[in-house]
Amino acid sequence: MSKYGKIEVMAPAGSKEAMAAAIKAGADSVYFGVEQLNMRARQTNNFLLEDLPEVAKLCDENGVKSYITLNTIIYDHDISLMKKIVDGAKAAGITAVIASDLAVMNYCRKVGMELHISTQSNVTNIETIEMFSSYADVMVMARELTLKQVGDIVKQIEREDIRGPKGELVQIEIFAHGALCMAVSGKCYLSLHSDNASANRGACVQNCRFKYEVKDENGNELEIDNEYIMSAKDLCTIEFLDQILDAGVRVLKIEGRGRAADYVYTTTQCYREAVDSIQEGTYTPEKIAVWRERLSTVYNRGFWDGYYMGQKMGEWSKSYGSVATTRKIYIGKSMKYFEQVGVGEFRMDSHDIKKGDKVLIIGPTTGLVEAIAEEIRLDNGQVVEKAVKGDTITFKVSEKVRPSDKLYKVVSENA
């Protein structure tokens, strides 16, 4: 083990597919929402209470920690469900609950459930950490702190010997990659005002990602060079991850419970490799360039280093949605896998596939498998250069895929 000790790469799991992909990509831990009390309540594929034993088992078998995000504001009518989720998590063997409302913290302490503090609590100083330390072992810092401030906090935790309920020094977590909020997390009311959709109940409509015109009261429009005046670029720390570890951060969180399995797979894999390289002393500019390239292939609004490198105005995205260099297109479903020869059979539902195409196979158990369709065969055994909608095809896939897994081809965004 290097001078840093154990570093945890924490991946988002907004779906079963993403969870399986995160585990496969080498995540140390995954976080996910259950029922409606989480910051992605608007999504339909949150996990259910009855999924918890299965999730805990899957994570346990793979040596991965599991965290439930229970971090909305809580009303009286939520208390019973909140308790059910915490009790269910504890009974199932989920590692910890991530919370921002004091009600959840209080209940976790009462029943002895491990607790982490959410970014929604925007922890920015040592006194707050000391207060939360009687409840929580791990705390994520507000994304608006500089790395220097984070480092100072870690030093003070050591100096003042601030320990969590487990008896160990409080661990500091930061967001390492993904979307940034234009407001301090947990303090944005734009969505509530425009659509009555509270971001703090997980219903954010993401007003900050829209284009805006700026006009004065006389109707004169201000000429602005970028109409996405509130849409921050995405955070990417892969280039200075060593400095983050030097600051004493021990948990690296990747944002993106709203993202697909391929996003989770690629980001988790890059940060896993980067952390391992730093630990082994092989973290080089060449490797960084490759990781950055790979990160830019999946959903992103352009990258910047967030606020970690000092106070400056945000860097704003220049477009709506992603500027990823590749995208995936759904082309079919997996039918069968012939294990002895390592060949998958697929039914083409849409578009086409050509010899040499890069494909992804994504499913709830499979997670994500990458392959190149080198030799495409139709069901009559004929080898073809191209197959189209309606065809049943086979090609080599190095790992097991399962019936109903989805087949995508990866295309260049510039093609």
Place this chain on the structure above:
Amino acid sequence: MPKLIHYRERCIGCNACVEIDYDHWRMSRKDGKAVLIGGIEKKGVFQLDVRPEDIETCKQVVKACPVRVIKLEGK
């Protein structure tokens, strides 16, 4: 008769409907979601006939629901 329809499964329990119209809505303390008072269930979807004089309030509720799981049908 106009009908209120509640697709309850996707309710996020934000309390907006209750704040506007507590005659028709209350929050369940069991699962934290809204309840259409007197609503009749069919496959997880709840329906209730509403009086014409209540329509304006019902419209406000429909508009206020952040996840659009409340609808008003018929005149």
